[in-house]
Amino acid sequence: MDLKQFVQFGRKIVAVGRNYGAHAAELNNPLPKEPLLFLKPTSSYIEEGQAIKVPRQCQELHHEVELGVVIGKRCSGVDESSALSYVGGYTLALDMTARDLQSAAKKAGLPWTVAKGYDTFCPVSRFISCSELPRPDSATLWLSVDGQRRQHGNTNDMIFPIATLLSYISNIMTLEPGDVVLTGTPEGVSAVQPGSRIEAGLDGVLQVSFPVEKSA
Ligand code: MG
Numbered sequence: 001m002d003l004k005q006f007v008q009f010g011r012k013i014v015a016v017g018r019n020y021g022a023h024a025a026e027l028n029n030p031l032p033k034e035p036l037l038f039l040k041p042t043s044s045y046i047e048e049g050q051a052i053k054v055p056r057q058c059q060e061l062h063h064e065v066e067l068g069v070v071i072g073k074r075c076s077g078v079d080e081s082s083a084l085s086y087v088g089g090y091t092l093a094l095d096m097t098a099r100d101l102q103s104a105a106k107k108a109g110l111p112w113t114v115a116k117g118y119d120t121f122c123p124v125s126r127f128i129s130c131s132e133l134p135r136p137d138s139a140t141l142w143l144s145v146d147g148q149r150r151q152h153g154n155t156n157d158m159i160f161p162i163a164t165l166l167s168y169i170s171n172i173m174t175l176e177p178g179d180v181v182l183t184g185t186p187e188g189v190s191a192v193q194p195g196s197r198i199e200a201g202l203d204g205v206l207q208v209s210f211p212v213e214k215s216a
Helices: 001-011 021-026 080-086 099-108 114-115 163-168
Strands: 012-016 038-042 046-047 052-054 063-073 087-094 122-124 140-145 150-152 180-182 196-203 206-214
Touching: 001 087, 021 150, 063 140, 063 163, 080 087, 080 163, 087 180, 087 196, 087 206, 099 114, 150 180
Parallel strands: 012 180, 046 122, 052 206
Antiparallel strands: 012 038, 063 087, 063 180, 087 122, 140 150, 140 196, 196 206
8 A cells, every 4th residue: 555645535524622731721622631632524634736624514714724643554552662653654734623513512521523524524635744744743833824923843842652551552552554643732723704715834845735625
């Protein structure tokens, strides 16, 4: 399997919530004592050239720029010391979130599946090889909306670094080639509207651009 095609064959997206302290604080969430996980469906993937659609049910669609880790080989029950050898590459991802629906779900003690799972809620860049991003734990990522900078962070601010996440996750569920782990978002999340254009980048590697449109 060619990892460049991870969007086509990857079987799951495991996302990590509240992995940057300043972002946890901006949403008035406590810092997690262990990684907070949720799943996004692979049907939410879009690639450049496609548009993010605002669901009719959502009044507050938020962007979250995140470094995605693309798994390179089957990974089950690994420890932190070997975890990085299972990384096949990376992608720059947007964990789009219906924040209003998520807040209601949180209050009711319900899962985040709806708020995180709509079609088009996981825009991703092309595959990034490990040699293009030799130091994933000190990568700068940013996001702008209509030319205005909203998010700017560095992966060295993650509460749980990549090796810790892969070890933790792989001791719960087997990670398979093409699966993606979304490693959390830095502070600065905010709402976008139909007509907005999101640009996001990983310094020195790439940038991506996605339009936001009304749902059909
Ligand atoms: Mg997120």
